[in-house]
Amino acid sequence: MQKILFSPVTRLSGLLSVELSVDQGTITEADVSATMFRGFEYIMRNHHVTDAVYLTQRICGICSMAHGAVASYLLDQLYDNDINENAQ
Amino acid sequence: MEKVDFIKLCQDSAKANNHELSAKLLPSARQYLLEHGLGKLPVIWLETNDSGDNNIAFMNTTYPYLNQVFRDMIDLLYSNTFMAAQGTDALQLLEDTMNHYQGKFTLVVEGAVPAKDGGLYNVIARTKKGPLTALDAVVRLGEAAQYVVAIGTCASFGGASSAAPNVTGSVGISQVLKRQVINVSGCPVNPDWFVGTLAHLLMYGPPEVDELNRPKLFYGATVHRHCQRRSYFDNKEYAKQLGDIECMFSQGCSGPRTGSDCPYRQWINHVSWPVKVNTPCIGCTNRDFPDGSAPFFSPLPQKTTSHKQQPDMGKERP
Numbered sequence: 027m028q029k030i031l032f033s034p035v036t037r038l039s040g041l042l043s044v045e046l047s048v049d050q051g052t053i054t055e056a057d058v059s060a061t062m063f064r065g066f067e068y069i070m071r072n073h074h075v076t077d078a079v080y081l082t083q084r085i086c087g088i089c090s091m092a093h094g095a096v097a098s099y100l101l102d103q104l105y106d107n108d109i110n111e112n113a114q
Numbered sequence: 115m116e117k118v119d120f121i122k123l124c125q126d127s128a129k130a131n132n133h134e135l136s137a138k139l140l141p142s143a144r145q146y147l148l149e150h151g152l153g154k155l156p157v158i159w160l161e162t163n164d165s166g167d168n169n170i171a172f173m174n175t176t177y178p179y180l181n182q183v184f185r186d187m188i189d190l191l192y193s194n195t196f197m198a199a200q201g202t203d204a205l206q207l208l209e210d211t212m213n214h215y216q217g218k219f220t221l222v223v224e225g226a227v228p229a230k231d232g233g234l235y236n237v238i239a240r241t242k243k244g245p246l247t248a249l250d251a252v253v254r255l256g257e258a259a260q261y262v263v264a265i266g267t268c269a270s271f272g273g274a275s276s277a278a279p280n281v282t283g284s285v286g287i288s289q290v291l292k293r294q295v296i297n298v299s300g301c302p303v304n305p306d307w308f309v310g311t312l313a314h315l316l317m318y319g320p321p322e323v324d325e326l327n328r329p330k331l332f333y334g335a336t337v338h339r340h341c342q343r344r345s346y347f348d349n350k351e352y353a354k355q356l357g358d359i360e361c362m363f364s365q366g367c368s369g370p371r372t373g374s375d376c377p378y379r380q381w382i383n384h385v386s387w388p389v390k391v392n393t394p395c396i397g398c399t400n401r402d403f404p405d406g407s408a409p410f411f412s413p414l415p416q417k418t419t420s421h422k423q424q425p426d427m428g429k430e431r432p
């Protein structure tokens with residue numbers, strides 16, 4: 027069995043490595059690792075819930091908009107806000 | 115264009131409404147290189163603990179556009195995001211570039227460096243010899259570089275990656291290097307701040323910096339000083355809720371203690387900025403961001419961290 031380490035995988039945001047196990051021309055195992063850890067799960071604790079709108083945006087610089095928007099939809103539910111479509 | 119004129123150009127854009135800085139940056143850099151027989155700036159760009167927001171913001175550059183920056187200003191020799199090479203090929207390129215441009219390349223780091231547990235929370239690449247951590251790479255490349263530029267608040271001061279409880283022990287890159295680091299903070303950075311700093315390095319070497327090692331060109335005045343809602347603040351007319359047109363000090367605005375030129379430079383091709391779209395400044399260029407700005411919607415005196423420094427209330431307003 028042969029092992030192939032492919033790292034770094036480029037043209038992406040963040041860091042990625044792939045390790046393959048190849049047996050007679052067939053890939054038997056593919057381990058993909060994103061080799062970066064910041065611990066946002068811990069950062070979010072002990073914050074006022076409204077901070078989520080800005081903090082979660084920092085998870086990803088590409089889809090930050092989605093994180094922020096979902097956080098604010100969630101707050102609307104929590105606070106029972108009835109916001110008209112225009113304001114959303 | 116000589117240095118004094120360039121600095122004047124950067125600061126004059128406070129008054130201009132046609133964003134002359136960006137429009138004049140590329141022709142002047144091109145001209146300068148030609149006259150002085152200089153080449154492009156060789157750059158190695160490392161991504162460490164961050165969210166990739168700064169390279170996205172950098173791609174937003176207009177006048178010069180991204181392709182013009184690549185064509186006329188910098189030689190991007192290694193970048194996880196932009197390069198075509200990958201795997202061992204990419205690592206070979208990094209090694210070769212470092213040896214070939216020893217003492218001549220500019221190291222750009224995007225992201226904080228996790229210092230805990232031997233730096234294992236950020237591995238730039240896995241190799242047969244073991245993991246190449248961000249900590250190793252930044253230290254090694256940082257020592258070999260001519261200039262080191264921290265892009266974004268994570269690289270500058272730790273930023274969101276080092277927010278409490280900071281389980282990874284992330285720090286700004288100046289904490290792991292014994293040399294000058296130019297901090298171009300912001301979460302993300304405004305492309306003008308970064309491209310402007312590159313242009314300055316290219317033509318005149320390191321720019322003049324403030325006490326946080328940021329180019330004075332862009333961080334010299336507070337957001338509050340030039341904010342369009344400033345007259346409301348002076349008249350003590352505060353927004354009762356988000357969406358009101360008055361000053362958002364009451365809604366947690368960090369503008370009074372945040373150095374940046376957002377109100378007039380603005381974002382996304384100079385179109386808008388937070389206060390203009392009814393969201394308070396969250397102080398993203400600050401050394402203590404995000405912890406020092408939280409809770410984001412509480413007025414400054416009620417933020418978690420008690421700010422020892424009196425906020426600049428704009429007394430020196432011109």
Ligand code: SF4
Nearest residue numbers: 338341361362367369
């Ligand atoms: S507190 Fe904020 S909204 Fe009010 S004037 Fe200052 S920067 Fe503008």
